[in-house]
Amino acid sequence: MAPPAGNCAAASLHNGDDGTLGGQDDANVVVQGGAVAERTISCLRGRQAAEGVATVLAIATAVPPTEFLQSEYPDFLFRVCNCDAKIALKDKFRRICEKTEIRKRNIFLTEEVLKANPSICFPDAGHSLRDRQEVAAVQVPKLAQEAAVKAIKEWGRPKSDITHVVFGTTCGIHMPGADLQFSKLMGLETTVKRVMMYQIGCNGGAAVVRVAKDLAENNKGARVLVVCSEGTALGFVPPNESKPEELVETALFGDGAACVIVGADPIPKVERSLFELLWAGECFIPETDKAVYGNFTEVGMEFHLTRKVPFLISENIAKLLNQARKIVNNPNWNDMFWAIHGGGPAILKKIETALQLAPHKLAATREVLREYGNVYSGSCLFALDQIRLRSLAMDASTTGESCEYGFLCAFGPGVTIDALLLRSVPTSTNYFGDDKENYTPNAVLP
Numbered sequence: 238m239a240p241p242a243g244n245c246a247a248a249s250l251h252n253g254d255d256g257t258l259g260g261q262d263d264a265n266v267v268v269q270g271g272a273v274a275e276r277t278i279s280c281l282r283g284r285q286a287a288e289g290v291a292t293v294l295a296i297a298t299a300v301p302p303t304e305f306l307q308s309e310y311p312d313f314l315f316r317v318c319n320c321d322a323k324i325a326l327k328d329k330f331r332r333i334c335e336k337t338e339i340r341k342r343n344i345f346l347t348e349e350v351l352k353a354n355p356s357i358c359f360p361d362a363g364h365s366l367r368d369r370q371e372v373a374a375v376q377v378p379k380l381a382q383e384a385a386v387k388a389i390k391e392w393g394r395p396k397s398d399i400t401h402v403v404f405g406t407t408c409g410i411h412m413p414g415a416d417l418q419f420s421k422l423m424g425l426e427t428t429v430k431r432v433m434m435y436q437i438g439c440n441g442g443a444a445v446v447r448v449a450k451d452l453a454e455n456n457k458g459a460r461v462l463v464v465c466s467e468g469t470a471l472g473f474v475p476p477n478e479s480k481p482e483e484l485v486e487t488a489l490f491g492d493g494a495a496c497v498i499v500g501a502d503p504i505p506k507v508e509r510s511l512f513e514l515l516w517a518g519e520c521f522i523p524e525t526d527k528a529v530y531g532n533f534t535e536v537g538m539e540f541h542l543t544r545k546v547p548f549l550i551s552e553n554i555a556k557l558l559n560q561a562r563k564i565v566n567n568p569n570w571n572d573m574f575w576a577i578h579g580g581g582p583a584i585l586k587k588i589e590t591a592l593q594l595a596p597h598k599l600a601a602t603r604e605v606l607r608e609y610g611n612v613y614s615g616s617c618l619f620a621l622d623q624i625r626l627r628s629l630a631m632d633a634s635t636t637g638e639s640c641e642y643g644f645l646c647a648f649g650p651g652v653t654i655d656a657l658l659l660r661s662v663p664t665s666t667n668y669f670g671d672d673k674e675n676y677t678p679n680a681v682l683p
């Protein structure tokens with residue numbers, strides 16, 4: 238148990254402003270014995286932690302410049318892969334594309350990029366994994382940088398004040414990782430503390446924020462730059478009759494990066510909180526290992542997806558979310574806002590049915606799916622960005638579309654569900670301040 242403040246003074250600690258011990262004090266911890274040392278460590282622990290819960294202080298997204306209309310993608314894909322003769326397969330792919338509810342996706346793998354890296358369309362030619370990794374090594378940190386520059390601008394403090402980076406991607410694996418390349422591109426301090434989260438899958442969008450929450454709440458003054466940067470470079474596959482599930486992936490995924498800045502105890506008049514992060518949790522669904530999974534092979538990331546996924550998620554999501562909901566007196570699902578992973582329309586429909594959500598509740602997620610596709614771990618963060626922008630557009634009373642509480646929720650391999658309980662901020666107070674007229678972050682989607 239933490240000792241009262243008076244006891245802390247008796248332990249004669251001389252902490253720095255940031256709650257850490259100076260050199261002489263470190264010695265104190267070592268030489269003091271018994272109860273005094275316990276008290277000292279307890280005080281130290283208390284002084285290192287933030288006072289309030291972690292909050293989201295800025296959000297931004299970025300996508301590659303080339304847009305592919307979903308209606309034109311079947312012709313593009315089959316042409317670049319020399320598969321135009323596979324008429325029945327192309328018709329099936331077109332049918333799947335039409336069902337995705339996606340209008341367009343931004344994808345880095347343009348015809349020019351694919352021609353420069355022929356082993357991506359024709360993996361049997363060899364060194365496909367190497368070529369894909371080389372594309373990812375450049376694109377993943379670069380897209381992350383684009384989103385992070387925007388987020389830091391919105392945050393309003395210098396990038397030298399970033400203390401931690403949490404980086405998530407399923408696009409490639411390198412050592413040192415994308416977190417380091419990104420930190421260098423950004424010109425962050427060499428002392429920035431990095432956490433690299435490779436291959437979490439799409440639940441990574443909520444998992445990175447969960448890790449950032451812990452960092453922010455346990456390190457007074459921490460400001461965590463959280464990035465998910467994703468792309469199709471590793472998972473792109475030429476059409477193949479014997480692997481119909483790959484057509485589904487090829488029809489769904491898009492490239493994109495999302496960045497949030499997380500910190501506790503926002504500095505008044507300098508930082509503005511967009512959402513408080515009240516609770517974070519994760520669960521995996523037993524015996525579902527083969528429902529969604531990926532393997533790195535010579536031809537990139539071989540991704541497997543079964544038709545059970547929408548069912549598995551919708552059947553299990555309430556159990557995890559209820560753990561959080563009870564903390565805030567069990568609001569009705571429809572009285573909450575929802576930033577969830579736009580995995581595919583069948584998943585969203587099943588969740589709506591399972592939780593009896595009104596049609597407009599997943600509007601932000603559906604808008605993101607429609608305009609960007611399934612951007613892997615970035616999806617739920619794109620949706621969170623969309624929610625605060627929609628709140629502004631609809632003149633809502635809170636950043637959560639006039640609701641007080643909401644969920645950031647994503648799912649991926651495992652099958653794993655990750656979720657955070659969020660509290661929105663009243664738009665009348667510290668969100669817009671006096672700047673409402675001039676507040677123009679990224680435009681709200683049509």
Ligand SMILES: CC(=O)CC(=O)SCCNC(=O)CCNC(=O)[C@H](O)C(C)(C)COP(=O)(O)OP(=O)(O)OC[C@H]1O[C@@H](n2cnc3c(N)ncnc32)[C@H](O)[C@@H]1OP(=O)(O)O
Pocket residue numbers: 329332333336337437438439440481482483485529542543544546547579580581582583584611613648649650
């Ligand atoms: C990366 C991560 O970690 C997390 C992720 O996001 S993983 C991706 C999660 N997404 C999914 O699991 C996709 C969920 N599915 C969907 O949204 C929809 O089923 C869909 C858009 C793919 C199709 O829409 P639908 O309304 O179900 O259309 P439906 O007519 O049943 O199917 C269209 C075709 O796709 C095929 N199909 C659908 N799902 C399939 C699957 N999982 N595998 C293989 N084929 C599939 C159907 O057999 C059908 O083929 P035919 O036209 O030849 O009969």
